[in-house]
Amino acid sequence: MAAVRDIDMSDGGENSAAEAVELAKRHLVQPWPYAGSIGSEARSLIGGGEGIYITDGEGRRLIDGPAGMWCVNVGHRREELARVMYDQAMALSYNTPWYTMNEPSAVLAERIAAYAPGDLSHIFFTTGGSSAVESALRFMQFYNNVRGRPEKKLLLSRGGAYHGSTYLSASLNGRPRDRDWMDVADGLVVKLSSPDPFRRPADMTVEAFSDFLVDEFREAVKRIGAEKIGAFVGEPVQASGGVIVPPPNYLRRIREICRDNDILYVSDEVVTAFGRLGEVFASKEVFGIEPDIITFAKGVTSGYFPLGGMIVSERLLQDLRKSNHPDAMYAHGLTYTSHPVGCAVALANLDLVEGGILDHARAVAPYFQERLRTLEDLPLVGEVRGIGLMGCVECVADRESKDALKLDYEVGKRIDAHCHALGLLVRPLIHMCVMSPPLIITRSQIDDMVAILREGISRTMDDLRKEGVWRG
Incomplete structure (x- = not known):
């Protein structure tokens, strides 16, 4: 029987994060794995959260764009x-x-x-x-x-x-x-x-x-x-x-x-x-x-x-x-x-929810939709759509034909990787990026989120042009 070890991640240290990653690769089966890497992969490590933010394994503070997975409505670390x-x-x-x-x-x-x-x-x-x-x-x-x-x-x-x-x-x-x-x-x-x-x-x-x-x-x-x-x-x-x-x-x-x-x-x-x-x-x-x-x-x-x-x-x-x-x-x-x-x-x-969060969500949702739709001026973006505090940026190779990019899953993953480095967690869905932040998000935080998403998409467009797979 393998020895059981305790990992102290309370300090967000790189050593403890690295050890958790290695343990995951050896023992943890992730959801939705590919056969070629099943039971041997690690994903982005999240060590903490507060409000609309999470902290990754490297200590980087990120806006939690998907609110976990559509669920952390009242925000992280609610005592x-x-x-x-x-x-x-x-x-x-x-x-x-x-x-x-x-x-x-x-x-x-x-x-x-x-x-x-x-x-x-x-x-x-x-x-x-x-x-x-x-x-x-x-x-x-x-x-x-x-x-x-x-x-x-x-x-x-x-x-x-x-x-x-x-x-x-x-x-x-x-x-x-x-x-x-x-x-x-x-x-x-x-x-x-x-x-x-x-x-x-x-x-x-x-x-x-x-x-x-x-x-x-x-x-x-x-x-x-x-x-x-x-x-x-x-x-x-x-x-x-x-x-x-x-x-x-x-x-x-x-x-x-x-x-x-x-x-x-x-x-x-x-x-x-x-x-x-x-x-x-x-x-x-x-x-x-x-x-x-x-x-x-x-x-x-x-x-x-x-x-x-x-x-x-x-x-x-x-x-x-x-x-x-x-x-x-x-x-x-x-x-x-x-x-x-x-x-x-x-x-x-x-x-x-009853004590003010529902009212706040109603008040801030129109601004969230308005700011997200400003991304439609980017050539890679075919449509921005949403309702309430749900939004999606769909990327296409050609706006007239609405064809999805041949890179398929890679487009969303590339945007997510750039945004992660800039301070935003995105949920990539093939050629789409989904945003559903905690309901407590403020207008200034929405501005930050959209600005990072814009830069992440822009950097992805630059990557695709350099690789010659998209002209824009």
Whole structure:
């Protein structure tokens, strides 16, 4: 057995950081690895964080552009959350959810239900976004089995979608390369077009594109048969697909089709909930829809503790209670369902969100979008898009054809590397750069972020020109 060693990174020393990197290369399997380097790679080491900033392994202070991964909404190093975590662990660190319950989960369920639209009033807690979506899909299957409709199980999803990493949730994904080498339940999923206005045909208006998407959805229901379709699952804004903001009224029209055909509408708000778009939930307040189920995670604890969940319509539960199978069991749960520490942290996080952060996010979002769009004057940038405190810079080789650069993943990685050296962490997505900073970001910090991003893109353009792969 290898000796266990302690690494003291409290001083941010280079020696301790270097040792952590070597240990990772020898023992740590990273998410989304390539076969050629699996189990032998190290990634950028982060040693600390405060506010909107993080500190890397070399002691460099960086703006946390992605807010972790869409999740550190209230910022790093919030003592209020750390103290609640400690206090709850000292009071009750864990209880089994199979035959006991805890007070924080009940209180949190009530508070979340108060923000949910329509009759969504019942919460099932999970460990994160993937397990939240998986729970919703399994609930749909259970619901239709109990109601005597075992054939009503197909799922409608879209190109560009990202819904998780578990087997069923990953089967919904529609991003390039996520599925190339992984098995998925393709027989259960029907994929529709991405609602990306930037990629619509050149001669098509946004309004006509919206009509096309709705007609495609309607025709799919007709072709497949509503009696076979259990649910549509969609993000209000496709986050990891590149911050795809759908055309106006598109989601409302899809919701109507689902309602008319008894298809459950699952709104995946793992990213958009808890302030990212200026509301606790964006489905109704931003997009005017009342889903049957909402999934959430990330911002519910601002990433301080793994927690997610789904909110289920009262109508659906009433249907189950009135069924002829009162003993049918929704045989689904997780060891850490309704974790007392996670729920206590979420309650304190909601206090912060309600205590001014939500108002601040609403106030600063227009400035964030305005400043990001100034980057559209760079020749490498095809479009800057976003909503709330979500933004994406999409790079193209040619603005007329909108072709992505042949360098593909390298473009985003190059920009991220330059920005890292300049003091900004970017989330590179192939030829796109995604920004979703902590909701506490100020106007002057937005100016800093955009200035660094501009310089990072400019340096990348210089690199591409020197290598002769892009003329600009």
